[in-house]
Amino acid sequence: MSAATNPVSQAVVWLNDPLNWTNPGGILDRLGEHVGMSAAAVLVGCLVAWPLGLWLGHTGRGGGLVVLVSNLTLAVPTLALLTILPLTFLGFGRPAVVVALAVFAVPPLLANAYTGVRQVDPQTREAARGMGMTGVQVLRRVELPLAVPYLAAGFRTAAVQVVATAALATFVNGGGLGEIIRFGFGLSIAVGGGQILAGGLLVAGLAVSVELLFALVERLVTPRALRRARRGAGRRAADAVAGT
């Protein structure tokens, strides 16, 4: 072990040890767990929130419900949800963690799906009606395609949120990159400072990469003509929910 006392150089040393990457329970294992449970949680969130949000947006009802859901999840601490769900029928283990994370994926997905459908020009919707489309056809062929940029924005927000929250799964022994940080704290700061900082860098790096990746996806699925107008669609939807 090097004599460096500076946490940054300790972190560099820790990250440069190949065994810290390939050991059982090393960075690669933890990264796999982290991405795996995050992906499962976002998937579950999409399956619940998108159909609901699109339908609420289509009927134009339930705006209050969308606001209520996002306010409620804001007030419930992640830690509480992570510790309570294993005590229910879900049992101790991965499913409970995934469901807890999915709960935090729902608000952005729901709000953006709802806003995405609501922002469709009423004239477009009426034209579709006038062409003889049924309600379901309007939703599938007109509103859904026009809402795609919003769906993508919501997906990005949800994915970043879940990846960030998944770091807390370590408190219920759920694995993920958070384990590295918690083990570091377990060693005390003098000894584990480098590992703590390295874990923080890994978690933050993953979150920022996910943000950039899905920002790119969001850009790709937004038709060129709409790019300027749609920039920050998610932000606007979030603001709408925040009531600003």
Place this chain on the structure above:
Amino acid sequence: MSFRLSYRADPGNPWFSWQYVRDNSDTVLNALREHTTLTLRAVLIAALIAVPLAVLAYWFRPLTGPILALTGVLYTVPSLALFAFVAPYLGIGVATVLSVVVLYALLVIVRNTVAGLNQVPAEVREAAEGMGYGRWGRLLRIELPLAVPGILTGLRLATVSTVALVTVGVVIGRGGLGQIIFAGFQNNLYKAQIMTGTLLCVLLALVLDLLLVGAGRLLTPWLRGRTG
């Protein structure tokens, strides 16, 4: 011979127990007090930094982008990672929890304050200018009061999310009510303890939110009756 870890056949693990709350009222109240003071201090510090930042962004338009981007980046960094960045320097203590929570609250308050300031109608601003208000007078007497609803929205969101975020402080043993929740989890999944911590967290968020709503009504008498 069989082991009997408990003298009762079913020790019971209820979702809630007054017995637990009574027997541990000291611990619970201490955690609640720590949680409340941490939240209030954090929101106060965040507001003292965020409102001047928002005014800067409002006065000097080119700064709006960078200020919002900077606070936005801080917001993307997961809370646990932020603890990991701050703790090696500030150590295990209240200062670490406080700084992490403040950094998170910044974005919400800055963004909503800028929005609130931008909502001030241009005619009002021009009228104030015509009446001879200088930049500072206009800010303090006209623009900030009119931006109160926006600032308040930011404070409310920041307060509620701060209450939830303080629990992450368990990683350094300073999580307020998070300590209760986490101890319950480690204490053989004692449901009553976990629920007590959780309910108090949600209640605290609710009470602080209502207090802010009340303060907002007192500060903006001209809006009364307009919103239901």
